Amino acid sequence: MPPPPNAQTSPATRRDLRLITVDGLFYCLMVGCGEAYFGAFAIAMGMHEILAGLIGSVPLVVGGTLQLVTPVMVRRLGSLRRWVVLCATIQACSFLPLAMGAYHGSMPAWLIYLAVSLYWTVNYAQGPAWNTWVATLVPDRIRARYFAKRTRIIQLGTVVGLLGAGTALNLGKGNPDNSAAVGVFVILFLSAAAFRFYASRCLAAQSEPEPLPRDFRSVSPKQFLARWRTGHDARLLGYMLLVQIAVQTSGPFFTPFMLVRLELSYATYMVLIAVSFLSRMLVLPFLGRLAQRRGPRAVLLVGGLGLIPASALWALGDNFWYLMAIQMFSGAVWAAYELATFLLLFDAIPSSERTSVLSMFNFANTLAIVIGSLVGATLLGLLGEGIAAYHTLFIISSGLRVLTIPLLLLIHVRSFRPKPIELQPMSVRPGVGAVDRPVLAGVEDNPDGDAFHETEPVEAAGAARD
Template sequence: MSSPPASIADSAPPRDDAPTDPADEPPRRSTVLRRDLRLIAADGGAYSLMVGIGETYFPAFVLALGAGEIAAGLVASLPMLAGGFVQLAAPWGVRRIGSHRLWVALTVAIQAASFLPMIAMALLGRGPVAIVFLAASVYWAAGLAAGAAWNTWMSRLVPTLLRTTFFAHRTRIMQAATLIGLLAGGWALQAASRPWGPAAMFAVLFSVAMLARLVSSMLLTRHSESDAELDTHQDVSLGELWRRARHGPDGRLLVYMLAVQTTIQIAGPFFTPYLLNQLHFSYLAYSVLIAAAFVAKSATLPALGRFARRRGVRRLLWLGGWGIVPLSALWLVSGDFWYLLAVQLLAGAMWGAYELGNFLMLFETIREEERTSVLAAFNLANAVALVGGSLIGGAMLHFIGEGRTAYMVLFAASFVGRLLTLPLLRRVPDRPFVPVPIVVRADAMRPSAGSLSRPVLSSLPRGAAAEESEPKTRYPIS
């Protein structure tokens, strides 16, 4: 891993028997900061390895158990609703325990333990699919509960001047780890499909994912923490957020985002069963298609950030909003691997533009002490829309049937739904602000979009909302 920014001094801590001198404090703080930055980066790599080799393959695991295509699609969406609700208790949990570090480390360990039932089922080669749904619900509940507190904690640990550079560096490590996990998982399942069958190999994949998250929990316990700033976070009630959304300019943006999420999820969760059961793609081909969209999204984010700075965030949102409309319709044209690979590359770029435009407009003008509450509300609303769309898609497959024709109807319905969201996009107001730096991370891998991304709020500069009128040059993505 590359060294932390050169602006952080590298010096040994003073001797224990040396007299206390204020001049000795900066080197000591610098040493602690260097250690924290290394640990934060390593934690990000371990987390992303878990996502790439673990969560990505939940739907494929359900298919391997013979549970059916509708169940395989819904396992990628329904459990997120549990996470959306449980994460609202994160501020209470932090206050109850009295430590961001202990709360985050504990919930991360619980997330790691959520793999145990699936490992047991994979070794047995059978088991009730309800256990997979329950385990996935614990996975998302613990993960989102950790994420809310983690963002607040990191905003205390990482100095404002280093945030964008450091978190961009950390994101590159996470992208590499996710890609390694994703492709290694696809290759391993493909290699094991003949000698033993893929079910046993899922146990290996989930074990690696669990161990990676346990390493992450261990690393988190070694981070430093400032108890003096534990209560600086300001809770914003759901009622207050709803009032702001109804009467403020962000309300139109939120309505548009939720409408898009609902229409996307009509087809999105069911790309996995379509690829594996209907097109009979290999696990390796499946992982390559997901990786293509993920790589395209990651590679285009810097250019999209520069586009937002030069042309405006609203134009970036328009580019992504229009660009994602035809993507599901393109799946109607052909089931050829190379054709779908090209579609995935386009999808990754368009989803990158859409997500970055949304995050910049939604989180930039929010006060720092309110960002955790707003992110929690955003996660909950997003989960509700995601589950609603997937239930519509699942109902359509149930009544039409699980044949290839039914999937064509699903893709066409998603395309029509996306098209109908464009009038809502036109209602999103244009606001004169200069984009501030923001870094996003992949919380899940999806065939339809490459990844399910969320903003790293601790990467935002302190007080971004108050600085939007300052005549400074800012770079959205470094």
């Protein structure tokens, strides 16, 4: 496990580094065999396709709202580790009612929503605290190298989980309305719970040199808004929220479109999701180098412009190889968009404020997600829910993305050389490949938040060539 033993790294630190990697690996196995198939499970349980689509968005805003208590709970418990381990354990338990529903062959929609909302609440709640805690465990001198290697390992966990779960469902016989395939969900959700329980043990075994960092600060909603309400920062945040609304108008409904309208087998569904995720994995290192050479704005232009046609392309055909090409393209451009926005948003956050600011950003982001998905659900209901209705919705989503171009072109940043930032998959989805969490612990400490230092005109040179 990364990094290789180093004479300057103590045995206790090397043990923590191994545990951090193993925790991430088992977390991603959980995502691949559990979270990635929430929508498919809802359809298998007989949920209406619009409700099944919304399972990928509405629970997120519940989680994004309730996780705002993270800074308060961390202070009350007096320990980042206690809070993270508690959240990981509850997250593992959230799979148990889903497994029970699969065992009985039926589950009311409200209970599925409740279990998935619990999953996302603790998923969002533990992320900011984990970032702050892990930053105290990984020495500065190896931080970037360590997290780069860790990211490659844990991404394989997501792929293995995806492929294993999809293969099992297909062997359980291949279509969403098959009772044998429904029974396979019992195994998948129990496996996901076991993976997360083991990951929580790895978390509990890690050391905690600073239960609560001395400079740990909470940022109020008012302070958060003040940070982003003027100038370039306001345009960036506004652009991101508008993009999220436009994307989520169609995003949650790719799963019911594929499984209900196109009647794809679980094997085909699995391959299409996996291809998009693999595309992200392969392109991210290149995008990181592009950001270093030409600045994050160049990467943002690639992603921001590239994601515009990604939705409408689904209306042009349903050949398997064509859909694979769309998924590869979508995974690549969404990776560019996410990497650039994370670099621009979080590079300047003081390490003492990361837990609180990331919680606030999660809330704003999930609010945009649910707004977009509800707009999409309304449009799909009005259009009639047939294949033509889905095609129209995908085209409308691309049209809404076009409207974000003026704000994208207005985004300019002062010249700065971005610090490397690694991404950890939170969710695997058709149309975007994955939704990631920035691993801010992998960014060099920036106690004052003064990241926008003057350098050689990297960004200016990049912008001149755009």
